[in-house]
Amino acid sequence: MKKILIFGGTGQVGTHLVRKLTRNNYRVVVVTRNIHEKGHKIKIMGNAGYIDLVESNIFDEKKIRSLFKDTEICINLVGILFESKKGNNFSNIHTIFPSLLSNLCKEYKINHFIHLSALGLDGATDSNYAQSKLEGEKRILNNFPLATILRPSIVYSSSDNFSCNFMTLLNRLPMFPLYYAGKTKFMPIHCSDLTDVIYHVISKKIHSNVIECVGPEIMTFEEILKTLLKLIEKKRILIPFPLVLANLTASFFQLFPNPLITKDQIRLLKHDNVSSGKYKTNSDIGVPATKTFYDEVKKYCYMWKEGGQFSTDKYKDKN
Secondary structure, rough: EEEEEEOOOOOOHHHHHHHHHHOOOOOOEEEEOHHHHHHHHOOOOOOOEEEEEOOOOOOOOOHHHHOOOOOOOEEEEOOOOOOOOOOHHHHHHHHHHHHHHHHHHHHHOOEEEEEEEEOOOOOOOHHHHHHHHHHHHHHHHHHHHEEEEEEEOOOOOOOOOOOHHHHHHHHHEEEEEHHHHOOOOOOOOOOHHHHHHHHHHHHHHOOOEEEEOOOOOOOOOHHHHHHHHHHHHOOEEEEOOHHHHHHHHHHOOOOOOOOOOHHHHHHHHOOOOOOOOOOOEEEOOOOOOOOOOOHHOOOOOHHOOOHHHHOOOOHHOEE
């Protein structure tokens, strides 16, 4: 039974991936910072003996090093959207940690290292998030040239921090800001489509430096918001925000532990989040995404509608 070591396995992508791998007879070792807080949901993703949970600080090199023995594949899904205290900054998480893993992959002669990065980074020279990701990719390929770097567009599912957060905000706020007039383009990819790509890379032993992972449609930020409003049956005013006002509000929001938006994220929003044409995409390697944004979000949007699960027509009084 092949052994796969996964960092970030308790997040949105990780939980979907662990389920898929164990169903296909892969044994996984999932590293988590808090086994009591997040470990319980991972344990039910596969049959007994297929999942090992290890609690560790990701920078505890001595403990991490011991996990690489008898490992064939290492997958890094660790990432953050904003910086916080206790070492959770972009440089540590996106640059130093992936560099550490790639060095260990080289030292222990791991068959494959798969790293989850992000789309839309190349032109974002003014974004600390983007630059930390790019530097991490560079170090990975220098240390372990056979690594595969996956760059997904926005990843969404019923457990995401994207569609769910926006539906919550749209449900509560009478108006919503449109940054850069809402023209920024995205190619949202459903989490299960992304895990299909990762599984394909593993099972087919694909070693390709960079693969861009995108959904089947291009949507602007405004179109995404309007789609979510339609799904939760709300009418809201979408207001284009001047850049000065956007940065001012972001300066306030980023003071909170879980900010709605930061100044760095606003800088990142200037750049489209679509395939660049410079690298292979998931379609090029034979795994085109099939799930559309509207159809998939429709399956869980009832949680933000009046009446919740009883909001559909079939529950309405026919008399």
